[in-house]
Amino acid sequence: MAKFPGLETFQGDIYSYKLDGNEYLHKSYQYAKSSYRDITDMNPKFVLYPKTKDGNEDDFDDIYKALEYAQKYNLKIAIRTGGHQYSGASSTDRKNLQLDLSNTYKKFEWIDIDKTKLEVGISYSLKEFVDKLTAEGRFLPSGQCEYVGLGGHVQTGGYGQLARGFGLLTDYVDEIRIISYDTTEQTYTSKWIKKGDELFRAVIGGSPGNFGVITHVRLTVLKDSDYSESYGLFAICAYDPNLLKEFLDIMLETETVNVDDFDYCITFSSDSGSDQGLDHGEEDDPSYDETYNREGYFRSDGKLIWPDMIIIHAYQYKGYNEATSPIKKIRDIIEKVKPAKRKIIIDIDKHYNVSLLVENWITLIRREFQLQYIKRGYVSDWEPKKLKDTNWSDWIVKRINLAICNKLKVSAQFKYFGGENSEFYKKGLENKDSLSWRDMNFGVSFDTFFEKDLLHLASEWQRENDKCISVTNPTFCDKDMRLLWASYDLNLDYFHDCYYDTEKKYADLCYLREKYDPKKIFIPNKFCVGVKNEVPEKVLKDILDKNSDKFDDLLKDVGCTPIWKRFERRNK
Incomplete structure (x- = not known):
């Protein structure tokens, strides 16, 4: 597989729109792709699959390399764990990068003896996650779609069948591990953020993938026996x-x-x-x-x-x-x-x-x-x-x-x-x-x-x-x-x-987006907090300058018929 300038030491696989043909088409696939092809381009420049050294999930080198590459070449990053976002917001266009975490973070570790506190990587599909909980007689409220990735599901709420009786999946998230901008060190670093922190509040329900790269979450888990x-x-x-x-x-x-x-x-x-x-x-x-x-x-x-x-x-x-x-x-x-x-x-x-009820809810x-x-x-x-x-x-x-x-x-x-x-x-x-x-x-x-x-x-x-x-x-x-x-x-x-x-x-979310993404890396499409529908001044100036020149040329009679000739005829 080809290496690219600036990404030579990237450990994981990289798929290029220009070089990898059918394999690239498969790797860039999104649930929404066949339906939204005329609305947004879901064909990123590169699809990057980060790897960790020897399975060490504290190794974020590939993530940092992707962030450095994006900063150097003024690119945006879209983050995907399942690619199931219905309008394609987990993808981006050919100018930008797709960071696919669907296989990168698979930690599943109980923090306490009673198995009610869990640290888990965000790369699990919903079915994989539910199956692992069910095997332990544990459960959480969650959605229905088998191939939804846990990372995106957590950030958008985790709506599902048990919502009225137990709330949402995100209600059971205690901490999030995220690689985001550190305002003190003025660089992108990994940190744990806790429920109650302003960045935690922004990540959960603010704008998916818009504040950094989440890698792990810590959850309070419910027991069947209760x-x-x-x-x-x-x-x-x-x-x-x-x-x-x-x-x-x-x-x-x-x-x-x-x-x-x-x-x-x-x-x-x-x-x-x-x-x-x-x-x-x-x-x-x-x-x-x-x-x-x-x-x-x-x-x-x-x-x-x-x-x-x-x-x-x-x-x-x-x-x-x-x-x-x-x-x-x-x-x-x-x-x-x-x-x-x-x-x-x-x-x-x-x-x-209840774990069996959750398991049977998965389609x-x-x-x-x-x-x-x-x-x-x-x-x-x-x-x-x-x-x-x-x-x-x-x-x-x-x-x-x-x-x-x-x-x-x-x-x-x-x-x-x-x-x-x-x-x-x-x-x-x-x-x-x-x-x-x-x-x-x-x-x-x-x-x-x-x-x-x-x-x-x-x-x-x-x-x-x-x-x-x-x-x-x-x-x-x-x-x-x-x-x-x-x-x-x-x-x-x-x-x-x-x-x-x-x-x-x-x-408030627009303010936090500027605070934790000042270099505007995590805005790969218009479905992001902080992306304003404002007129680009340079683009507008170029258009108006060309229009002004065209008007001048027509006044000088350049061999075309200006529309005002039609108006002049009416007054004769």
Whole structure:
């Protein structure tokens, strides 16, 4: 593999856009690449994979070399642990560098005898991390996607199924090891930052990868043995509009949402298609995800298929009572479905360890469909009664039915987060991070995947969905509140009031970005705190100078017809 001036002593692998062809295309892959190719260039100049000497995770030489190279050549650095960011914000363009940490930091070490304090490297995929915890009878709340990297997941919150009962993954982060600018030494150094530090607050929920390179985190971990009365329901039903409405309506019932230790999530997924997992389209067809057509999408599972379906996850952790439990009500609805139209995987007929519930929450698939997609994520601070008044559940069912009839592929999720007694809300009151909208009650994600000839339909479908957020006639909420992990645009400054709940929070983060990244290394794209949409003075001057010269030339009659000749004719 070629060495490059300034990176000769870099220990890890380097992949070049110019030199490494197909291998580079694989290494630069991002989840968003096939969908956002026209919006942002996700083909960095180099993709760098740092290595440590003899597995010593205190060795950061390659990181420092990448930082020195970026400073010397005035380049930016994008940091990736999983590459699963939905709008491609963990990548950058051909002028800049991609630092891939997906295999660099794999430490997993218990700090205490009781195994409730853990130091872990950020290079684990979510499935790897959950599996290691489960093996020890331990768990933490976390997200669902198998290939999400722990580094990015920690910084954007770690939203998931257990959020109402336990809060977010980031609520259990005590310390972060980060390589960032030291204002005293005026250089980039490795340090541990603790919960409560200003840099800690900025890193968690501020702007992913925007304040330095995080390598390790220390966590407080939860024990299965402390929740000996946990119960769960995990079931899959063939899609039926009336059935989906019933499940959604339970989410809006007062007697359900007031149960403090109850978590409930509904997922809808469109029919995979009979040929899913086989050769599907040509590699140069931009409808499809090239990497996984080429390499085999479903690992060893062969032809993995599913119909239009509803997936139910409902958990209780400490107060299960069959007579009053919301899970029993959900189970009763499922039992009305014909046995051939349902599959119950985890049932409430016995206690299940919370770690097993978390493990079953992980979806063992990189992406639902090998197609381009348009993503949406909506949150609402409305109370359940208000959603009942707007007939929200009817609106959801109608939107999904329309997508099915228009041959769009949809992956949608609906979750109740809130209530003043929820851990999601209460842990947010500690104000130790920059995550916003901790007073939200409901979250919805709406992803539509589509064949290339259905782009117009998919766009119109999502634009109509956007109307559920409105100040005039809302169905779901009257203000636009977004989450960093579910972003569907790349202009953070323009939409910052959607991602941050106060203007002061955003201003403070912009200040901290300047303080801890004064050389502006960690701003590889526009989805970063502190990137202002300002006019570059030199660029503007060059454009205006050329315009002025053109005007002068036309006044001198250079053989072209100026537009004002048309105006002069009218006055004759």
